[in-house]
Amino acid sequence: MRFLPHPVVIRRLRSFIAPVVVLAMFAGALASCSKTDNGPSPRAVVLAGEKGLTVAQAVARPYLRLPTCTGANGPLCSTVALSTSIKQADREAYVALVVAQGAVDADPDAKSPLTNQAVQRAQTALSALTAIVASLPQK
């Protein structure tokens, strides 16, 4: 198992905490835009969610690649439980976005409540992932 020196690990951790600010701001914009009649189209909202998920993955990926905590390698490591939660939340967001994508492809104007529900579920799933990423250890 490879151990990273503390300064390097700290920099890596801090580098993915900071972009969460951008992600959270994006999530807020996404949520507000989807609730207005004059906002972006459902297709644009879903695509923005897909882009947002890519950003979230970039932010969380360094944590997944830290050495697994063994009890002897200190706090600068990743836990199996948290890594599993992150991957599960990511998978749920990905699947929800694929479903929403299919819904807006079939119903571009989101005339069906089911389309709106699919988009809303995708937003909720992405927000859940964002919340987990924001709770990652800072040091």
Add this chain to the structure above:
Amino acid sequence: MLTTVALASQILGLVATGVALAPTVLQAAGSVKNLLTEGRDPTTEEEAAIRSALDASEADFQAAQPGT
């Protein structure tokens, strides 16, 4: 919405020391913001690029292993 605002405030507090944001992350977030604020439908090329990038990122993310 309130949760998102509270979350953003919390994170802003955490990074008040000023950590440089990754340029690629900023760029991606900026393009999302533009997509939402321009009020236009994305082009076919934009859709294809975004979905292709997400699919590749998803596969890499799920395959990520500790210590790599």
